[in-house]
Amino acid sequence: MYCEICGRPIEGEPIPIEVDKAVLYVCRSCAATYGKKVIQQQAAPAVKKTPRPKPAAPRPPPPEVEIVENFGEVVKKARENLGLSREALAAMLGVKETVLRRIEAGQLQPDFALARKLEKTLGVRLLVESVEEGVAQTGRGAERGLTLGEVAEIRDGGEE
Ligand SMILES: [Zn+2]
Numbered sequence: 001m002y003c004e005i006c007g008r009p010i011e012g013e014p015i016p017i018e019v020d021k022a023v024l025y026v027c028r029s030c031a032a033t034y035g036k037k038v039i040q041q042q043a044a045p046a047v048k049k050t051p052r053p054k055p056a057a058p059r060p061p062p063p064e065v066e067i068v069e070n071f072g073e074v075v076k077k078a079r080e081n082l083g084l085s086r087e088a089l090a091a092m093l094g095v096k097e098t099v100l101r102r103i104e105a106g107q108l109q110p111d112f113a114l115a116r117k118l119e120k121t122l123g124v125r126l127l128v129e130s131v132e133e134g135v136a137q138t139g140r141g142a143e144r145g146l147t148l149g150e151v152a153e154i155r156d157g158g159e160e
Contacts, residue, residue: 001025004026005019019034066130075103075126
């Protein structure tokens with residue numbers, strides 16, 4: 001194969017370029033010099049590539065749910081309040097009594113399905129969203145942060 005522009009033998013692959021709307025197969029240096037537009041593949045039909053659909057925006061992850069730390073205590077107290085034996089509750093949950101015992105002892109963390117069952121059966125809350133709600137959370141007086149007013153006071157008083 002000889003270069004269609006300079007006539008020199010082409011080493012390697014001839015490069016198709018478009019010159020005045022004609023396709024020429026040329027050597028590398030001619031392609032670099034004359035190739036206004038290098039055609040990728042002669043055989044390829046001039047079909048527009050369909051743009052790839054953009055990957056969908058990642059969904060916000062579902063709120064993280066975690067089991068309360070003292071789940072064992074919660075389960076045990078609730079069970080006792082209901083006057084249920086461990087056997088009875090285990091049967092209601094469809095788990096072995098040993099499993100329930102370990103859960104109550106805090107040795108075994110129930111999976112979400114079981115925790116949900118426990119919640120429903122005992123009327124307790126075992127799963128909490130582990131989202132830091134921070135300021136938005138109100139209602140508990142015990143752990144009160146600084147109010148805006150107090151923050152302002154500190155700012156005003158602290159520096160000149
Ligand atoms: Zn050439």
